[in-house]
Amino acid sequence: MSEQSRSPNDSPTTEEAQRAQFLDALRSHELIGPDVAIRDPEAKAALDPAKNYFGALEALAGMFAASFFCVAGFLLTPDSIAGQLGLGTVWLALAYYIYRAHPSFAPTGHAMSIAGQLLVGYVFTRLLGSLWGIAFAVLAMQVVLLVLMENLFARVLAAFAGVVAWSLLVRFAWWGSDSGTMAAALVGWFVIWVPVLFATQTLISTERRWLFTPWRPVARAATTGMIFALAYGTWASMPTQLFSGSGGDWLALWPLLGASAGLCGTIFAFRLRGDTLVIATAIGVVAHVSHFYYQLGTTLLVKSGLMLLVGASMLAAANLLGETAPTERAVPPSRTVHRRNAWAILAAGLLVALALNVSIYKKEKTIRTGEVIFLELQPVDPRSIMQGDYMSLRFTIMGRLEQLEQERGVYFAPLAVDDRGVATIGGPSETRRIRYVIRGDRPAEAWIGTNAYFFEEGKRDRYSDARYGEFRLDGESGEAVLVGLRDAELQAIE
């Protein structure tokens, strides 16, 4: 490739290399003279990749210090609206001055700016009666900060907070803090986020128009802040029931809207070559999908079907697009390497299957041949990370076991079993032994086989009468496997 036709992006390895390539390209196209070079030491320092580390350190320190400044401000002016407004405004003015006149003191500017915004925002909550009015005032403040504060971090923060305030403004002006009707909430969501998507897309596609104008820093920060808001700001337009996980049926699907907006943010971030922003927005998408899993309401089976449909649609769409996209990672291995890799993968898969099925066999053996015993229990019911709904269990004998042993380790306790099969801790002469583990030092916590009983979703009421856990006790190992729950009369709960 000749120097004339070489683009600065052909080998974008380091920022230094990009700078050199870009300058070369400008010179070769005779857009700048051969003598033009970067001479300003500050500009040179800004091109150093290490500046990102220093920028992160300064931003974190600024936010950390802001928390102290904010508390100090509230302590100084506990009840005075005028005092809080005055102090907040002074801090914002100082932040403006620092960013403008002493950019190397940016962390102090961050601290003053954030603390000032919190104080002024608090004054809004005291002065204005309506939630939408407060949101509107905060939005106006963020627009002013976006324009005035001559610092990238401060402007990105203002753009992000501005979008969040915008979403709260529409939400509180329209359907309030609860969900209202599904139609209103859904339409409201689109009214909030479609303009943000459109504005982000417009800023990216019109970059040429603002790149060479004084508005460049504002537009740049606004783009980044809006992309970040697409990934994380959508939480602000979420009906409040979802924060407690108690949304109605259709509300459980709401987080998928946030995940979709986050995916759009990821694509925008990629278009802008923002690698860190791509990762940050992708984490936001994962957070929305996790929220979706934990939402009660729509059944897990419906959610599963929906995710399957979404996944299949995405793969189909990828295949359609794939026809026009170049091959990814297309370094074909040799036939020998291909075969070796395939066998190695098969071995890894067989290892998983072997470990799993041997474990299944052992449990099944205990269930088939173990002695039936019952242990008294105390129930509650949350949801596991990957295993669904369950009743949290604590057996009555655990308290006794925790008195017997305090140190961590594996122990065996004698069991006395009455005529009904109900087991309690017995004397040393008992022949049956149950294996248990002491975990946690302060206090000691006993563990007998499990701390939970998993059941099919939607059947929690059925287990409210559970009083005993039904176990199979392996006579040799002392291992107890929970197989079911029983009521006070020891009747099985199916």
Added chain:
Amino acid sequence: MNRDVLDELLDELEPHLPPEAHDEVFALARPVRPQREVVLFVTQLLRLSGVASIVAAVIVFVAANWSMLGVLGHFILVQSLLAVGIAIAMWRPPPHAVGGYALLFAFFMTGVAFALYGQTYQTGADPYQLFFSWAFLGLPLALFARWGVVWAAWLVVLNLGLVLWIPPSALGDWKELATILANLALWLLVERANDRFGAHVAPKWLAQLLLAYAIVIGTGVLTVAVIEETVPPQAVAAGVLAALLAGFSLYRRDLAPLVGLACGAIVVSTAAIVRTLEIDANPLTVFLIGVWVLAAAAVATAGLRRLHALWQSQSQEQSQEQSP
């Protein structure tokens, strides 16, 4: 081109650029990725999201604990899906992209299979053994995938196991130290793999996340020790580890760990000041603590900038000496 570079260059070059040259400068800078690259990225994103959605569908289905399917039915379904992932990966092994996606799917099916095992045989909710077994048996799959995304998933699983392993009353325990050491060791491994195999197999962001996570936990251990006014051996060990990491980073001329350690040091020292002064509701004292944070950050940044400049000048001298 990176926007920071472009903006800084334009600040410098704008006086030399006539308005009629703007279009050409913009075309040369290419600040927005070309359509071809975006289409490729969207394709990859759709594939990854599609696989992730199907994985989520299987996880949610297993979590539903649907009794109609029965124990055998559940196990046959999950193991069949695992087999499908393995079969596709054998058909198009990595570095082919399809093999990578298939192994990512198989890795998650391994976890789902162990979750199902725990659910069926009532082995307890979210036991750390589930995640450790998954990380252990999924390790070969991550190795063969040779893809940063699978490694990221594997590291999340391992760290979930470590987090669940740590009991709530954690200070009197050595498990945080094990977590810190594990993440530091993995950080070094990923860095090494990055040098040797490139960013696709071991991306830099993965190394930095591991490092940040280790430093955050270490900072937490030391902060709790400071607030509780105790000096448990674990806190001393965390301090020694931080010093060793600082020494190692100085030796390697690696700025990232030093910046992380500086952040941790600011948090711990601030906690120490808050504890020592036994802060009451005095606004001046609280304000001065904020000033301390800023001063400490300024000193740390200035010191690290100097160090970085020194390393750069030494590196330039070395390259000049080596050049003929």
